[in-house]
Amino acid sequence: MSLRATRRRRQSIFRWVVVTVIGLFFALPIVSMVEFTTRAPGGGRTLDTWATLFDVNVIDADYPELKTGILASAGLTLLTVAIMLVMLVPTMTWVRLRLPGMRRTVEFICLLPLTIPAIVLVVGLAPVYAWVAYFLGESSLWLAFAYVVLVLPYAYRALDAGLSAIDVKTLAEAARSLGAGWPTVMWRVILPNVRTAVLSASFLSVALVLGEFTIASLFSRDNLQVAINLLGKRDASIAIAAALAALVLAFIVLFAMSFVGARRRSPRPEES
């Protein structure tokens, strides 16, 4: 066997070892969760926990905190994504079109939450939420304002990549010269061309909101993770099953992200 073939074989083995180790790192906790949630009293396996989790009536009656948490997280997810998109897409487009000098500043502001621990955010947000509670009530949905701050870095990165892939300025100017106002430019020209980036930003936000615990817990609000935590003190099996279901849902959403919006492109013809 030649030296080159030996080296190639070694590299191949090394690659597989790395993939296997990483796979085990991710798979082991999940397998453990499955194992735990399928344990039957007195030994053996049962799917009773999972059947319970997907039985709406039982959840409604026996685990109301879980239902509340799921509904709160669903609402928070939708609201966070909506606020994030409405706030970020036009702002980033406008900065590219009219205030390119501000781009670095906006990027810095959007990435800032990455460097601030959640507990520090809570300390800062506490007085703000006192006023929010005073004016808008105690609903968990208002956590969406804090979550928008949390998702900013990820959403910014995704949207920035999408906007960088197109010539926003020329497309907007072309549309305007054809008679389009700014809302039409945004809705019919910019958004369809950053669709994948918008979906990416949305899915990343969904994943983050579904997994958020610290802020909700410290503000004593309901969401899925807070509910799972509470449930874990009463019924560990159903809590772990709910956590695993949320995890799988996030996986599916992120996996779908890489397929949705992808377009097959044919090669560019030669100049003629």
Next chain:
Amino acid sequence: MSPTQMRVSDGVGRSEPGHGVAVSLVNLCRSYGPIRALDGFTLDIAPGEFVALLGPSGCGKTTALRVLAGLEDADSGRVEVGGKDITSVPTSARDMGMVFQAYSLFPHMTARQNVEFGLQLRRIPSARRRARASEMLDLVELSDHADRYAHQLSGGQQQRVALARALAIEPQVLLLDEPLSALDAKVRAQLRDEIRRIQLEVGTTTLFVTHDQEEALAVADRVGVMRAGNLEQLASPHALYARPATPFVADFVGLTNRLRATVEGERAILLGTSVPLLPGSVQRGDALVLVRPESIAVTPDPAGRATVVSASFLGSTGSLYAVTESGETVMAQIDNDAVATFNPGDRITLVPRPNPALAIAADSGVAADANGSPAAPD
């Protein structure tokens, strides 16, 4: 229904030639920080006329076009179209078609959808819209590519669709912002001629910005040469080339020799020959005369007072560099089949033809830009 809607809907099925309007840019000023991109720029375009703005980078030609389009605001001055002041009218309401330097087709739409976009905004009924889009795609000879997306079209095809899209709305004014600069030479020449053909067919008043003098001279009714935010000269291509009003124009448009001469009244003695001078020339004394390469005749002459440095074959013509006894470098245009008869070191006689030339003061500091005075090859 707006006038634009009326016109487009009435015009579906056939472009009516000659619906151009007059355009006036009056005393426009526009600064970017300390840089004055437009400095009292004034330009009048007649209805249906094709005007090209030509000039070096940073001379303000694109700024002038963008101010006309409404994409930039002028610091002062006025924009009039069809006699109406539209200075404060937003871009979307100016009714101008524009083709950009960068490819600007909407990537998520087919060629047909791109062409229909402006018509949709004007609420033209679907059937008429489709008919109009088909007509425009026919005009640019891309009917077969109607269902292709931008990424399935070549650069030249994209610009032709962009032209069809701009014309589909029957704009009052067509604005072309260096639409050919991203294309290769062959496609550029084809599309250049196509733009002129289409403009003559539809008769839309057109402003074309380019830094390529050949493009400007080939397609425009009049060419404006810009420098430092203002017009140096606006004239027909022939007049611009044959009778440049300023040394800058003479330098910028075409190749120019700067040869020492003695001026007396309206004539100059140049290489031993008397040539007539253009208005605006210096009147007396030593001067530099700006002479086109094709205005110098070259004859082999062992007793000649110039020496060949090099002779090059350029396809349809040839060029020859020579040095005079006084040390001046002269570039002359020669027949392509005469190139082989001249060898470096050959003695020749250079005789200026009696074409009017511009004489400037001998100490003139006018910069020779991209196409300025020739320098002999190494």
